[in-house]
Amino acid sequence: MANPREDPPPPKPESGETASAEARPAPALAGGPLPSSLPVMPLSDLVVFPFMVAPLLVNTKPSVRLVDEVVAGNRLLLLVLQKRPDQEDPGPEDLHRFGCAARVLKMLKFPDESTRVLVQGIRRARVTDFEKDSAFLRATIDPVDDVVLMDLETEALSRNATKIFSEVVTLSPHLADELKIAALNMEDAGKLADLIVANLNLPPTEKQKFLEMTDARARLIGLAPLLQKELEVLQLGTEIQTKVSHAMSKNQREYILREQLRQIHKELGESESGNGEIRDLKKRVEEAGLPADARKVADKEIERLAVIPSASAEYTVARTYLDWLIAMPWAKRTADLLDVARARRILDADHHGLKRVKARILEHLAILKLKPDKKGPILCFAGPPGVGKTSLGMSIAKALGRTFVRISLGGIRDEAEIRGHRRTYIGALPGRIIQGLRKAESNNPVFMLDEIDKVGADFRGDPSSALLEVLDPAQNASFSDHYLEVPFDLSRVLFITTANWLEPVPPALRDRMEVIEIPGYTDEEKLRIAADHLFPRQRDEHGLRGNQLRLPASTLRALIANYTREAGVRNLEREIAALCRKTGRLIVERKRRRMTVRPRDLHGLLGPIRFFNESAERVTEIGVATGLAWTPAGGEILFVEATRMPGKGNLLLTGSLGDVMRESAQAALSYVKTHAVGLKIAPDLFEKSDLHIHIPGGATPKDGPSAGVALAVALASLLARRKTLPSVAMTGEISLRGRVLPVGGVKEKVLAAARSGIRTILLPRKNLRDLEEVPVEIRRRLKFVPIRDVGQAFRKTLE
Numbered sequence: 001m002a003n004p005r006e007d008p009p010p011p012k013p014e015s016g017e018t019a020s021a022e023a024r025p026a027p028a029l030a031g032g033p034l035p036s037s038l039p040v041m042p043l044s045d046l047v048v049f050p051f052m053v054a055p056l057l058v059n060t061k062p063s064v065r066l067v068d069e070v071v072a073g074n075r076l077l078l079l080v081l082q083k084r085p086d087q088e089d090p091g092p093e094d095l096h097r098f099g100c101a102a103r104v105l106k107m108l109k110f111p112d113e114s115t116r117v118l119v120q121g122i123r124r125a126r127v128t129d130f131e132k133d134s135a136f137l138r139a140t141i142d143p144v145d146d147v148v149l150m151d152l153e154t155e156a157l158s159r160n161a162t163k164i165f166s167e168v169v170t171l172s173p174h175l176a177d178e179l180k181i182a183a184l185n186m187e188d189a190g191k192l193a194d195l196i197v198a199n200l201n202l203p204p205t206e207k208q209k210f211l212e213m214t215d216a217r218a219r220l221i222g223l224a225p226l227l228q229k230e231l232e233v234l235q236l237g238t239e240i241q242t243k244v245s246h247a248m249s250k251n252q253r254e255y256i257l258r259e260q261l262r263q264i265h266k267e268l269g270e271s272e273s274g275n276g277e278i279r280d281l282k283k284r285v286e287e288a289g290l291p292a293d294a295r296k297v298a299d300k301e302i303e304r305l306a307v308i309p310s311a312s313a314e315y316t317v318a319r320t321y322l323d324w325l326i327a328m329p330w331a332k333r334t335a336d337l338l339d340v341a342r343a344r345r346i347l348d349a350d351h352h353g354l355k356r357v358k359a360r361i362l363e364h365l366a367i368l369k370l371k372p373d374k375k376g377p378i379l380c381f382a383g384p385p386g387v388g389k390t391s392l393g394m395s396i397a398k399a400l401g402r403t404f405v406r407i408s409l410g411g412i413r414d415e416a417e418i419r420g421h422r423r424t425y426i427g428a429l430p431g432r433i434i435q436g437l438r439k440a441e442s443n444n445p446v447f448m449l450d451e452i453d454k455v456g457a458d459f460r461g462d463p464s465s466a467l468l469e470v471l472d473p474a475q476n477a478s479f480s481d482h483y484l485e486v487p488f489d490l491s492r493v494l495f496i497t498t499a500n501w502l503e504p505v506p507p508a509l510r511d512r513m514e515v516i517e518i519p520g521y522t523d524e525e526k527l528r529i530a531a532d533h534l535f536p537r538q539r540d541e542h543g544l545r546g547n548q549l550r551l552p553a554s555t556l557r558a559l560i561a562n563y564t565r566e567a568g569v570r571n572l573e574r575e576i577a578a579l580c581r582k583t584g585r586l587i588v589e590r591k592r593r594r595m596t597v598r599p600r601d602l603h604g605l606l607g608p609i610r611f612f613n614e615s616a617e618r619v620t621e622i623g624v625a626t627g628l629a630w631t632p633a634g635g636e637i638l639f640v641e642a643t644r645m646p647g648k649g650n651l652l653l654t655g656s657l658g659d660v661m662r663e664s665a666q667a668a669l670s671y672v673k674t675h676a677v678g679l680k681i682a683p684d685l686f687e688k689s690d691l692h693i694h695i696p697g698g699a700t701p702k703d704g705p706s707a708g709v710a711l712a713v714a715l716a717s718l719l720a721r722r723k724t725l726p727s728v729a730m731t732g733e734i735s736l737r738g739r740v741l742p743v744g745g746v747k748e749k750v751l752a753a754a755r756s757g758i759r760t761i762l763l764p765r766k767n768l769r770d771l772e773e774v775p776v777e778i779r780r781r782l783k784f785v786p787i788r789d790v791g792q793a794f795r796k797t798l799e
Contacts, residue, residue, distance in 0.1 A: 033143070034076065034101050034122070034123060034125065034141065034143050035074070035076065036140060036141065037131070037138055037139065037140050037141070038076055038077055038078040038101060038125075038138065038139060038141055039066050039069070039070060039077050039078065039136055039137070039138050039139075040077070040078050040080055040095070040099075040130070040136065040137040040138060040139045041056075041063060041066060041067075041077050041078065041079050041080070042063075042080055042081075042082050042087075042090045042094075042095060042137075043056075043079055043080065043081050043082065044082055044085040044086075044087075045085045045204050046081070046204065047081050047100075047198075047204055047207035047208050047211055048079045048100045048102060048119065048121045049100060049121050049194040049195075049197065049198050049211060050100060050121040050122060050123055050124060050191075050194060051120070051121055051122075051191060051194065052100075052120070052121045052194065052195075052198050053105070053118065053119070053120045053121075054118075054119060054121075055116060055117070055118050055119075056116070056117050056118075056119060057114060057115075057116055058114065058115040058116070058117060059114045059115075060088075060089075062089075062135055062136045063136070064113075064114075064115050065135045065136065066135070066136040067104065067107060067115055067117055069135075070104055071104055071107050075103050075104045076101060076102070076103055076104075076122075077101075077102060077104065077119075078099050078100070078101055078102070078125060078127070078139050078141060079099050079100050079101075079102050079119065079121070080095045080096055080098075080099035080127070080139070081095070081096050081099070081204055081205075081208050082094055082095060082096075083095065083096065085204070091137075092130035092132075092137065095127075095130075095137075096208055096212075097126065097127045098124070098125075098126055098127065098208070098211060098212045099124075099125055099127065099139075099141075099211075100121045100122070100123070100124060100125065100211065101121070101122045101123050101124075101125045101141065101143070102119040102120060102121050102122055103119065103120050103122055104117050104118070104119055105117075105118040105119065105120055106118040123143050123144070123145075124143070124144040124145075124146070124211065124214065125141040125142065125143050125144060126141065126142045126144055127139045127140070127141055127142075128140045128141065128142050144214050145214070146190035146214060146215075146216055147214050147215045147216065148188065148189050148190050148216045148217075149216075149217060150189065153217065154189050154216065154217050154220070157189070157217065157220035157221065157224070158189050158192055158220060160224065161183075161192065161193070161196055161220055161223055161224065161227060162183050162184060162186075162192065164227040164228060164231055165179075165180075165183050165196050165227060166180045166183065166184070167231055168200075168227065168230050168231050168234060169183075171231070171234035171235065171237075171238055172234055175199060179195070179199060182195060183195060183196065188216075189216040189217070189220060190216035190219070192220075193210070193216055193219035193220050193223060194210075194219075196223055196227070197210045197219070197223065200223075200226060200227070200230060201230065202226065206226075209222075210222065210223075254309070258307055258309075259307075262307060278302060278305065278306050281302050281305070281322055281326070282302060284326045285298045285299070285302070285326055288326045288327075288328075288330060288331075289330050289331035289332075290325070290326075290330050291330060293486055293487065294325060294330065294486045297325065297485070297486055298322060298325050298326065301318055301321060301322050301325070302322065304318060305318045305319060305322065317423065321423060321483075324430060324434075324438070324483070324484065325484060325486070327438050328434070328437065328438055328484070328488065329437060329438070329440070329441050329442050329443045330443070330488075331443075332441060332442055332443060333442050333443050333444045333492065334401060334402050334403060334442045334444060334445075335401065336365075336368055336372075336400055336401055336402065336444075337399070337400060337401035338365060338368055338369040340362055340365050340366055340369075342399070343361065343362060343365055343399035343400070344358070344362060346395060346398055346399040347361065347362075347395055347396075347399055350391070350392075350394075350395040350398075350533075351388055351391070351392055351395060352525060352528050352529045352532065352533070353521070353525055354388070354392065354518060356516060356517075357381065357392060357516050357518065360377075360379070360514075360516060361396050361399065361400075364377055364494075365399075365400065375473050375477075375491045375492070376444070376473075376491065376492055376493050376494040376495065377473075377494065377495075377514055378471045378472075378473065378495045378497075378512055378513045378514060379494075379495070379496045379497070379513065379514050379516060380452070380496075380497045380498070380499060380502075380510075380513035380514065380515045380516065381393075381496065381497070381498045381499075381516055381518050382498075382499045382500070382501065382502050382515055382516070382517050382518065383500070383517060383518030383519060383520070383567075383568075384500060384519075384520050384566075384567035384568055384631075384748075385500060385566075385567075385568055385570060386566060386567065386568020386569055386570030386571070387518050387519075387520060387521065387567060387568040387569070388518070388568070388569075389498040389518060390406065390448065390450055390498060392518075393406065393446060393448040393496045393498075396446055396494070396496070397445070397446035400446065400494070402442065402444060402445050402446050402494070403440040403441070403442050403445040403446070404440075404445065404446050404448070405436040405437070405439060405440045405445050405446070405447045405448065406447075406448040406450055407432045407433075407436055407447075407448070407449060407450065408450045408451055409449055409450060409451050409452050409454065409455045409463070410450070410451035410454040410455075411454065411456065412455055412456065412463050413455075413456040413457060413458045413460060413463065414458075414460040414461060414463065415460060415461030415462060415463050415465065415466045416431065416460070416461070416482065417431060417432055417463060418431045418432060418433060418463050418466035418467060418470065419431045419466045419480075419481055419482045420434060420481040420482045420483035420484070421482060421483060422482045422483065423483060423485075428483055429483060430481050430483040430484060431466075431481055431482070431483070433447075433470055433479070433481070433490070434481045434483070434484060434488065437488070437493075443489065443492055443493070444492035444493060444494070445493060445494070446493075446494045446496065447493050447494065447495050447496070448495075448496045448497070448498065449467075449471075449495065449496070449497040449498070450497075450498050451498060451499070451500075452467075452497040452498065452499050452505060452509075453499035453500055453501060453502065453503075453504045453505050454504070455467075455504075464505075464506050464509050467509055468508060468509055468512065470490065470495070471495055471497070471509065471512045471513060472512050473491060476489075476490035476491055476493075477489050477490065477491040497513060502515065519567070519747050519748055519751070519773070520566075520567025520568065520635065520748055520751050521567065521568065521569060521751075522751060522754065522775050522777065522778055523557070523560050523561070523754070523755065524775070524777055525775070526560050526569055526572060527553060527556055527557060527560065529569050529572075530551075530556045530559075530560070530569065530572055530573075530576065531551075531553065531556060534569060534572065534573045534576050535551055535556075535576055537573075538573065538576050538577045538580050539580060541577075541580075542577070542580040542581060542584055543584070544580060544583075544584055544587075547593075547594050548584075548587060548593065548594050548595065549579075549580065549583050549584070549587075549594070549595055549596075549597070550594070550595070550596040550597070551576070551579065551596075551597055552596065552597075552598070554598070554599050555597050555598060555599050555601075555602070557599075558599040558602055559572065559575055559576070559579075559602065560572060561611070561755075562602070562609040562610065562611055563575050563602070563606055563609070563610050563611070564611070565610075565611045565755060567635070567748065567751070575606060578605075578606060579597060579605060579606070582605045582606075583595050583597060583605070620723070620726065621723070622717050622718055622721055622722065622723050622724075623641060623642040623643055623644075623714055623715075623717050623718030624639060624640070624641050624642075624714060624717070624724060625639070625640045625710045625711075625713040625714040625717065625724050625730065625797070626638075626639055626640075626710065626724075626728065626729040626730070626758065627639070627640055627706075627707045627709075627710030627711075627729065627730060627731060628706070628710075628729050628730070628731040628749035628750075628752060628753060628761070629702065629704070629706065629707070629749070629752075630704075630706070630744065630745030630748050630749060635745065635747075635748035635749040635750070635751055635752030635753070636752050637729055637752055637753060637756045637758065638695055638696075638697070638702070638707070638710075639695065639696055640693065640695055640707065640710045640711055640713075640714040641693070641694045641695070641696070641714065642691065642692065642693050642694075642714040642715050642717070642718040643691075643692050643694075643718065644685075644689045644690070644691055644692075644718055644719070645689065645690050645692065646688065646689060646690070647688070647689055647690025648687070648688075648690065649686050649687050649688075649689070649690070650690045650691070651665065651666065651669055651690075651691050651692075651693070652690065652691070652692040652693070653665055653693050653694075654692070654693075654694045654695075654698065655693075655694050655695035655696065655697065655698050655702060656697075656698050656699070656700060656701045656702055657695065657702055657703065658701060658702060658703025658704070659703070660703050660704055660705055661702055661703050661704060661705070661707055663705075664705050664707060664708040664711055664733070664734065665693055665711050667708065667734055667735070667736055668708060668711040668712035668715055668734060668790075669691065669715055670736055671712055671734065671736065671738050671790055672712060672715045672716050672719060673686055675738075675791070676719075678791075679716055679719065679720045679794070680720060681719045681720055685719060691715070691718075693711065693714065693715070695707075704743075705733035705741075705743070706731045706732060706733055706743035706744075706745075707731075708732060708733045708734035708740075709730045709731065709732040709733075709734055709740060709762065709787075709790065709793050710730050710731070712734055712790050712793065712794075713730065713793055713794065713797050713798070716794055716798060717797075717798060720798065722798040722799050723798070723799045724797045724798060724799070725760075725796075725797055725798075725799060727757065727758055727759040727760060728758070728759075728760045728761075728762065728796070728797050729753045729756075729758045729760070729761050729762070730761065730762035730763070730793060730797065731743055731746075731749055731761075731762070731763055731764075732762070732763060732764045732767075732787065732793075733764075734790055738789045738790040738791060739788065739789055740764045740765075740787050740788055740789055740790065740792075740793070741764060741766075742764045742766040742767045743764065743767065746763065746767050746770035746771065746773075746774075747770060747773045747774050749761075750771070750774050750778060750782065751774070751778065753782065754778050754781060754782060758782070759781075759782060759783060760782070760783045760784075760785060760796075761782055761783070761784050761785070762785045762787050762793055762796055762797065763784060763785075763786065763787070764786070764787065764788075765786040765787065765788050767786075768784070768786055771784065
């Protein structure tokens with residue numbers, strides 16, 4: 001297949017020839033009649049007419065071989081247009097049935113194995129049949145002669161076409177002036193029509209239609225509207241270009257006159273900022289208290305603004321930039337309320353528990369009292385949803401007497417959201433950090449960056465990288481936004497970030513933050529929060545007076561145990577809101593003055609119980625063990641189920657298990673095989689059986705090594721035919737030697753076990769120190785069994 005439009009230059013023609021793709025007059029080739037069969041060269045987007053000279057780039061092996069054979073022979077071939085230009089290896093059905101016989105004038109081979117040929121059209125030819133050669137297509141052809149009737153009408157059509165084509169050549173920058181001379185000297189109407197069609201900007205399919213017209217008069221008639229349209233398009237383009245050039249000249253003239261006017265004002269000693277808007281801007285700059293570098297930039301922009309026409313788009317850009325620069329709180333700050341006792345009362349009134357977080361804020365408050373210029377800390381509250389991370393930031397701002405700013409980073413993928421856009425872009429704005437400070441009107445607010453673990457990245461940049469400067473106390477004193485392009489001091493800002501889990505946060509960013517874990521709440525803590533905070537707030541929001549609706553502690557306990565299962569209290573508040581709506585409706589419809597919701601009323605108001613304590617029921621069969629897992633939403637219990645079937649010793653793992661958990665299952669099986677005698681398991685049982693381990697909840701991906709003990713216990717229970725004790729859960733990583741290794745997330749796992757009715761927990765001995773973080777009331781309800789090896793786990797769990 002040949003491509004006529006490649007970037008490398010065509011081979012230089014010999015004297016009297018041309019290598020341009022434009023049709024030019026050429027002498028008729030001497031020789032006898034055409035052969036009845038010619039090799040076919042498919043063309044992707046070029047139509048060659050008789051007497052037209054054109055260069056072709058041949059880059060496929062079949063076409064290169066075709067050219068080689070043609071050049072070695074009579075140099076004749078048939079050029080045919082493809083029906084689809086993107087067809088790589090066209091067949092007979094992909095080619096038009098009408099082409100142009102041509103002669104190869106010159107051939108050049110290049111080092112990249114491509115070949116360039118210069119061809120000249122000879123005569124129209126109709127394809128009567130295609131025949132497949134060993135290497136390329138051949139076609140049986142029927143040469144077609146032009147029908148030229150030179151009467152008055154044909155003469156008039158020729159003159160009109162020549163006139164319009166001459167004007168097209170004059171206006172078009174892509175057509176050579178010699179084409180005009182060639183058209184004026186062309187006496188044959190058919191050749192004139194072919195010359196014009198070959199050089200008009202027409203699609204190949206349109207040119208193919210003219211190639212298939214054998215009547216010269218018909219071709220001239222078809223060309224008339226196309227030539228007229230091309231001429232009108234070129235005239236319109238020339239008119240538009242003239243207007244644009246005139247407008248540019250006008251703007252240059254205005255600029256010169258304004259420069260002269262500025263010099264005249266300067267010589268007369270008159271103020272250049274005589275208009276009221278410039279005076280107002282200068283006054284605002286004086287009052288804004290800008291630092292030296294920002295003041296220098298502002299003065300320069302005002303000087304530039306004074307000489308820009310107010311109707312110019314550049315004037316609006318400069319004015320918007322000055323407004324942002326002046327409105328920033330360079331020297332504005334709120335006075336900190338350094339009363340530690342007052343701050344403690346506010347934090348205790350707004351949030352129950354969270355002792356570690358409150359202690360950290362009170363420590364910062366005390367240090368500010370000792371050293372007022374202390375830089376703000378970078379805190380990260382990490383915990384499951386619904387534990388009050390965002391509302392805690394608002395309470396901290398209230399306790400410190402500072403303004404509170406919150407931006408959500410969830411789903412942000414553009415670095416410009418943090419650093420802003422450069423002013424070269426239309427509609428550019430500062431990043432969210434600068435926008436938040438302007439909104440706060442203070443340079444020391446409590447600034448919360450919510451959901452920092454959900455920041456993304458794509459081709460527009462990585463926002464996490466931009467946050468490295470914002471959240472680094474050693475760098476943020478000179479934070480530079482791409483829009484402002486002057487440093488702004490963020491060292492006085494108290495930054496607080498929130499995350500559900502820290503794994504997605506880049507290590508470099510995590511290292512810059514002081515992480516404070518906020519674990520899930522116990523049932524007793526949820527009861528206190530619901531009674532002291534959630535219920536009063538929802539009751540007020542639903543317009544109920546204090547005595548119209550009562551929720552006793554027993555009702556709240558039933559609500560927590562049977563209708564919610566979460567680490568936080570968000571769903572609990574949602575259920576309390578549902579009770580307020582439903583009981584409020586009953587009060588209005590029944591004209592009752594008050595109502596008390598008892599535990600037995602919950603079924604009628606909220607529907608059937610949604611969560612059951614099923615741990616004891618799930619482990620009544622052999623091959624089932626209860627494990628403990630950590631998730632970003634808090635702890636969960638999971639059931640490891642194992643079964644056996646006749647087979648050849650294969651192990652099948654299902655339940656959306658990750659690679660680490662799969663390796664833990666392999667290690668557990670290897671340990672059980674090694675200690676089969678002690679467990680009274682028949683040695684040949686492994687070779688005659690296939691084992692299947694499944695962890696329900698297949699739609700939820702699971703991974704991590706902490707289920708190793710539960711996997712080993714489930715396999716031992718199955719193969720030894722011994723049930724596991726009910727209400728016993730376990731966690732811990734195992735080694736091939738049976739050692740039980742420490743794991744993380746112990747507090748969340750213990751809270752999940754307590755919520756699910758577990759009474760005994762097996763955990764690695766080295767994790768006993770983590771129980772100090774578990775509330776006392778939970779520790780009193782549960783029995784903790786420290787284990788060092790898997791054998792201890794078997795003795796404590798198997799009947």
